[in-house]
Amino acid sequence: MAALGDSLGHANYRSGETMNLQTMTATTVLLVVLTSIFCSHSALAQEDKLYVIASGSKSEVKVLEPALRYFRSEVTENSDLQFSADEEMDSVMSSCRETIGVSPTEERDCRLQAARRVMVEQVLEVVATPSGKRWEIWLRAMDSEGVLLFEDYVEPEETQLSDAAKLALPLLAHKYLCTARQVASSCETQGGGTTTSGAVVNAGVTVDRGEKIVNEIVDDTAFLTVKSVPSGAAVSVNGAAVGVTPYQDELMLGRYVVVVESGALYYPAREELNLTSAGAKVNVDLEPRFGTLNVTSTPNGAEVYVDGELAGTTPLKQEKKPSGSYGVRVALASYLDETRTVAVEDGKTAKLAVELVHNVGELYVTSEPAGAAVTLNDTSMDAVTPATFTGLQPGTYKLVLSKAGYGDAVEKAKVARGERATVAATLEARLGLVSVLASYDDGTPCEGAVFIDGTKEGDTPLKVTLSAAQHTVLVECELGSGETTVEVEHNGKQKVEVVVSTGPKTAGYVLVEKGKFEMGSPTSEEGRYDAETQHTVTLTRSFYLKATEVTQGEWRALMGNNPSSFSSCGDDCPVEQVSWYDALAYSNALSRLEGSKECYDLSGCSGTPGKEGYSCPDDLSFKLSCEGYRLPTEAEWEYAARAGTGTRFSSGDAESDLGKAGWYEGNSGSKTHAVGQKAANAWGLYDMHGNVWEWTWDWYGDYPSKATDPVGGKTGSGRVLRGGGWGSGARGCRAAIRGYYSPSYRGGLLGFRPVRSSP
Known part of the structure; x- marks a missing residue:
């Protein structure tokens, strides 16, 4: 390497004082400046920053540092330098004496610290500018406001550097990026960690990064290649951060310490080598400083807290968990918490399985x-x-x-x-006295049985003590029944008057008085069937039967649809295409409309009445005493259809008699007709023969020899249909004719009419 000269000359300093600089080469100047920075151990209370700007790819290498560092060797107890801030020095020295004492050695240290405190405001600038293989070097000292205090210039012919020296300059500069406060004792390098006497603590491991290594500058260079698993790890060379793996760079030959590290989850790897002309390759597998934490519980779904922080719910798996000891708490509502200490080891899986104990x-x-x-x-x-x-x-x-x-x-x-x-x-009862009276809807008093919440308590007029709550009061008189509710007051006396209705509120119903008749057909009747065995039936309850079949208009108004095939016939024509289940649903809807109790429990049914798919369980039942609307029993229907007659039709035995009373095959034109157009029977009921077949309650089966209020068997071939329809011959429209279909069947021949029991 060519010499730069024997002297850097003289420089002016403040009030004209002079200072002699040692003879050195340009490279030595940089090394002296940079080395002196890290040889001082006096702490500074100064926040000024140390600036190092250098890059091998830029045309200029610029180093800025506190001027104190450059003049360090000149500041001694007997220094010839004069300071303009004597008062500041005295203040710093007084503070120093109080802290470290007043021995001669310590006094010297305090003076040195005070001098450095004052001079830290001055900045030395070393500028090295390349010009081919020659470097121009300027040394300048400025105060904190940028006022030039002195400068010195090294002659260009004395600044010739080798290529190796050019490579060394930026490496040296990048190695020491730190603040002025840190310079006195330690320095953070770009590679992470803290340098103390050449050692770095990282991931719990002390690593000597080789910061103190100073290679002699030589002309020869070679490539250094560094790879790691995992990749992306930080690489430092002799303490200077140089990049991440995979890394490759050209360095001058010499001794190097390579440190590869990847945060706290891996142990740092260190390799010391001599870089020769053959180059060097460093390949490292970083050892993990983590493991896996698995937490399971019985039952699952418990919250898992790791060192007090919610980590998730069981089953929980935490990968790349830094090795160490952790407090784990497993918590689930209605169970006792479980708390354990779990050790996670390098490269291993720590498993914690807890069986939670019910806390209920x-x-x-x-x-x-x-x-x-x-x-x-x-x-x-x-x-x-x-x-x-x-x-x-x-x-x-x-x-x-x-x-x-x-x-x-x-x-x-x-x-x-x-x-x-x-x-x-x-519980202590709270009671009140209630008097119950009843009258018909025309105001006439009636005497009858009184039922409170379904239990008979006596006859009207009645006085009864009841609990202070809401109760249902039902009165059944000879011509009807009435019902109301009463809110009984504690220690109160109340009068309840029940109005008894004598018939359906809906118009168009005929009262059919109870009685006895011969059901079925005699063996002599023309066109009879064997299933029509004649037998005596007694009906003990009067009932109200709809005078006509339910019309399409009535169905639509109540049910919201019209399933009829003959919808073009109009609202006054009978509704058809209704199943037995549909007829029950209509009857319940009519009961609700009038505020009466429903006769059927259809809660188990599914679908929409009047539409395909509507069905109900087969075990439906009802009571003849039910308050609401229902289908007539087979016996009630025939009793009403005959209207006291014993002939084939209520209008006579001849087919011509049938034509007067109903629409059948002989006169219907294969379609339905508006209800009530033919003559009514003796009791005022229309279309009991023909138009549409009518559903009744009973399952189809053999008649008994005699019966009172029969309702049919519990099972059968199907539900009974009576009366014949527009497609039936005269034989199929007789009063005794019986037909049946599955209760879910719908057809254009099938309709119905409701009935309501009389109280």
């Missing part, structure tokens, strides 16, 4: 009387006594038991884990 108990509650609603800790429970409540957290519970007509009972219960607590409460 039971509470059994009874009351006298039963049927009381239960409120638990101000929460209404969907249960009445006697009741068992499970899955309760251990603790004390407040219970309130309530029942209409009774005062509330308030109790406390203590529930323990794994145990059953019992509470038995007695």
Whole structure:
């Protein structure tokens, strides 16, 4: 390497003082400047930054540092330098003496620290500009405001550097990027970690990065290649951060320490080598400093807290978990928490499986009387006594038991884990006196049985003591029944007047008085069938039967659709294409319309009445005493159709007689007709023969020898149809004719008419 000269000359400093600089080469100047930065151990209370700007790819290498560092060797106890800030020095020295003492050695240290504190405001600038293989080097000192204090220039002919020297300059510069405060004791390099006496602590491991290595500058260079698994790891060379793996660079020959590291999850790898002309390759597999944490529980779905932080729910798997000891808490509602300490080791899976223990108990509650609603800790429970409540957290519970007509009972219960607590409460009755009277809807008094909430309590007029709650009062008189509700007041006296209706509210119904008749056909009747065995039937209840078949208009108004095939016939024509199930649904809807109790429980049915697919269970039942509308029994239908006659048709025996009373094959034109167009029978009922077949309640089966209020068997071949239709011959329209179909069957020949029992 060519010499740069024997002297850098003299430089002016502040008030004209001079200072001598040692003879050095340009490279030595940089090394002296940079090395001196890291040889000082005096702490500075100065926030000025150390700036190092250098890049091998740029045309200029620029180094800025506190001027104090450059003049360090000149600042001694007997320094000839004069400081303009003597007062500041005295202040710093006083503080220093109070801290470290006043021995001669310590006094010297304090003076040195004070001098450095003052001079840190001055900045030395070393500028090296390449010109081919020659470098022009300027040394400048400026104050903090940029005022030039002195400068010195190295002659160009003295600044010739080798290519190796050019490569060395940026490496040296990048190696020391730190603040002035850090320079005195330690320095953060771009590679991460902290240098202290040449060692770095990273990932819990002390690594000597080779910061103190100073290679002699030579002309020869070679390539250094560094690879790692995983890739992307940071690479430092002699303490200078140079890039990430995979990394390759051309360095001058010499001794190097290569450190490869990838954050806290891997242990750093260090390799020391001598770079020769053959180059060098460093391949490292970074050892993991992590493991896997698996947490499972029975049952699943428990929350997992790791060192107090929610990590997820079981089953939980945390990969790349830094090795170490962790506090793990597993928590699930209604279960006891489980807390464990788990050690995660390098490259291993730590498994924690916990079986959670139920942290619940039971509470059994009874009351006298039963049927009381239960409120638990101000929460209404969907249960009445006697009741068992499970899955309760251990603790004390407040219970309130309530029942209409009774005062509330308030109790406390203590529930323990794994145990059953019992509470038995007695509710005090709250009573009132009620007087029940009844009259017909025309105002005429009636005498009859009084039923309170379905239980007969006596006959009108009646006085009865009831609980202070809402009750249903039903009165059944000879000509009808009436019903109302009453809210009984505690310790009160109330009068209830029940109005008894004498018939359906819907117009068009005919009262059919109870009686006895011969059902079926005699063996001598023309066109009879064997299934029409004649027998005596007694009906003990009068009933109201619709005077006509249900029309399309009536069906649409109530059900919202019209399933009829003959819809073009008009609203006054009978509805058809209705199944037996559809007829029941219509009857219930009519009951609801009038505010009457429904005769059928159709809660198990599915689909939409009047549309394909509507069906109900086969075990449906009803009572003749039901209040609402229903289908007539087979016996009721024939009794009403005959209207006291014993002939083939209610109008006579001849086919011509049939033509007067109904629409059949001989006169219908193969279609339905408006209801009520033919002559009514003796009791005022229309179309009992023909137009459409009519559904009745009964299952089809053999008749008994005699019967009272028969309702048919519990099963059969199908549900019975009576009366014939527009497509039937005279034989099929007789009063005794019987047909049947599956209750789900629909057809253009099938209709119905409802009935309502008379009280």
